[in-house]
Amino acid sequence: MKNHLLRHLQVFFYSLGELARAPLTAFMTVAVIGITLALPAALYALLGNLQRVGGGWDEGARISVFLRLGASQTAAQALAGQIRAMPGVADVQYISPAAALKEFKRLSGFGNTLDLLDSNPLPAVLLVRPANHGAGAGAAQKLAQTLGRLPGVALAQFDLEWVRRLDALLRLAQRGVLILALLLGIAVLLVVGNTIRLAILSRRSEIEVIKLIGGTDAFIRRPFLYAGLFQGLFGGLLAWILVAASLALLAGPVRNLAGLYGSDFELAGLGLRAGTILLLGGAALGWSGSRLAVGRHLRAIEPG
Amino acid sequence: MIQLNNVFKRYPGGFDALRNVSFEVADGEWVFITGHSGAGKSTLLKILTLIEHASRGQVVVNNKNVARLPRRRIPYFRREIGVVFQDNKLLHDRTVFDNVALPLVVAGLSHQEIGRRTRAALDKVGLLGKEKMHPITLSGGEQQRVGIARAVVNKPALLLADEPTGNLDADMADQIIDLFDDFNRHGVCVLIATHDLRQIQRMRKRVLALKDGELIVDSGSQTA
Numbered sequence: 001m002k003n004h005l006l007r008h009l010q011v012f013f014y015s016l017g018e019l020a021r022a023p024l025t026a027f028m029t030v031a032v033i034g035i036t037l038a039l040p041a042a043l044y045a046l047l048g049n050l051q052r053v054g055g056g057w058d059e060g061a062r063i064s065v066f067l068r069l070g071a072s073q074t075a076a077q078a079l080a081g082q083i084r085a086m087p088g089v090a091d092v093q094y095i096s097p098a099a100a101l102k103e104f105k106r107l108s109g110f111g112n113t114l115d116l117l118d119s120n121p122l123p124a125v126l127l128v129r130p131a132n133h134g135a136g137a138g139a140a141q142k143l144a145q146t147l148g149r150l151p152g153v154a155l156a157q158f159d160l161e162w163v164r165r166l167d168a169l170l171r172l173a174q175r176g177v178l179i180l181a182l183l184l185g186i187a188v189l190l191v192v193g194n195t196i197r198l199a200i201l202s203r204r205s206e207i208e209v210i211k212l213i214g215g216t217d218a219f220i221r222r223p224f225l226y227a228g229l230f231q232g233l234f235g236g237l238l239a240w241i242l243v244a245a246s247l248a249l250l251a252g253p254v255r256n257l258a259g260l261y262g263s264d265f266e267l268a269g270l271g272l273r274a275g276t277i278l279l280l281g282g283a284a285l286g287w288s289g290s291r292l293a294v295g296r297h298l299r300a301i302e303p304g
Numbered sequence: 305m306i307q308l309n310n311v312f313k314r315y316p317g318g319f320d321a322l323r324n325v326s327f328e329v330a331d332g333e334w335v336f337i338t339g340h341s342g343a344g345k346s347t348l349l350k351i352l353t354l355i356e357h358a359s360r361g362q363v364v365v366n367n368k369n370v371a372r373l374p375r376r377r378i379p380y381f382r383r384e385i386g387v388v389f390q391d392n393k394l395l396h397d398r399t400v401f402d403n404v405a406l407p408l409v410v411a412g413l414s415h416q417e418i419g420r421r422t423r424a425a426l427d428k429v430g431l432l433g434k435e436k437m438h439p440i441t442l443s444g445g446e447q448q449r450v451g452i453a454r455a456v457v458n459k460p461a462l463l464l465a466d467e468p469t470g471n472l473d474a475d476m477a478d479q480i481i482d483l484f485d486d487f488n489r490h491g492v493c494v495l496i497a498t499h500d501l502r503q504i505q506r507m508r509k510r511v512l513a514l515k516d517g518e519l520i521v522d523s524g525s526q527t528a
Contacts (some may be wrong), residue, residue, distance in 0.1 A: 211379070
């Protein structure tokens with residue numbers, strides 16, 4: 001067992017040395033893999049940031065509950081108390097028709113025109129603030145529906161329709177990134193496979209000799225598998241660096257833009273977890289691509 | 305050590321390389337296989353090293369029925385046979401030492417054991433001082449001796465050679481054959497395919513002659 005491990009270690013360092021002996025070839029392959037993996041990784045990082053933008057909606061989320069016209073103030077207050085006791089409600093604010101009219105006059109600029117009306121056309125409004133921070137737009141929407149069905153309520157409107165649309169868009173983009181990652185993963189598989197195929201063909205005579213003196217398939221396979229593993233691993237590392245560098249380049253303008261919207265939003269990087277997945281995924285793809293090529297081509301090389 | 309019973313080899317296209325060949329070689333024996341080019345010498349060696357399979361007939365090498373050997377056992381089978389090639393099949397991007405050590409590396413021996421045995425094999429063929437050189441810088445005879453060192457480093461009981469003196473002048477050829485003789489005296493069974501009649505006459509050993517795939521002469525065991 002110890003001997004076996006030792007042999008694996010030998011090949012491990014031998015393969016690493018091979019990469020160092022042909023740095024240009026190795027770098028080309030690693031660069032192709034790195035750029036290929038960087039694309040979905042960057043999109044993933046960008047999506048994560050967009051989700052954080054969408055996640056900030058909680059602050060301003062309100063459900064406007066419009067009561068039927070002519071509802072008395074006592075009835076309205078009673079309803080407000082009832083809603084305040086419901087789960088998922090943080091706060092309820094009562095706005096009387098008179099207060100609503102006053103605010104409308106102030107904000108709309110129709111001040112004098114509205115004075116011509118002989119009665120107040122506005123209903124009483126209860127402003128409900130959902131308590132479920134982070135529970136998402138779906139929960140708030142559900143609460144709005146429940147409120148809309150209460151007796152005495154004409155309409156309950158959740159004002160953050162855009163949050164739901166952004167949510168849906170992000171979900172769509174996530175699916176897109178997943179498909180892209182899948183396709184580019186296959187591309188990496190093929191790139192590594194092709195590199196390893198060329199390596200196998202260029203060492204054809206060596207493989208023949210090793211087979212003749214009793215080298216097992218596993219023995220011959222090993223250095224190629226490690227070569228693929230290293231190419232994938234370094235490709236993943238390069239992808240991580242590329243994404244980090246791109247985000248660093250974008251950080252300044254993004255801070256600027258966020259500042260104009262009065263936000264202190266900052267771009268976040270890939271993070272340790274996603275980065276580790278990128279490295280391991282790259283290594284796994286490299287190993288598998290190599291395995292595919294080796295399985296196909298080693299059997300074809302027989303001494304004779 | 306070797307037993308062939310009614311062995312036929314037909315290549316795709318209908319060419320018969322071997323026809324009804326039967327013979328037996330005892331442990332520690334020395335046998336020359338001779339014949340014209342295309343008589344079947346190389347095919348015979350390829351069958352003995354499992355590069356080719358007999359179309360018909362039974363082949364037993366080293367007490368193993370070759371036909372019943374599964375593919376994954378072939379490497380282990382080959383480790384018990386030393387093979388010397390006419391073109392020596394050395395790896396030119398590695399040193400003499402690494403070339404000779406290769407069968408031991410493949411077999412997974414420990415570092416110390418590899419060093420010890422490789423130097424012993426190089427010592428035997430008189431190349432201990434040249435272990436750090438690359439094969440391309442050696443003479444033809446020296447390259448062939450590297451090939452022989454690689455073939456014997458595993459201490460096989462059977463040594464096969466395909467035209468080992470084919471590219472060498474008479475002096476070099478004598479040295480190479482004497483080297484085989486030395487191993488043979490230590491109990492190694494030696495089987496050499498050659499059309500070097502000078503060596504065959506010089507050594508006075510058993511000769512198997514092939515013609516158009518048929519065994520036409522078996523001189524039988526002789527003692528020198």
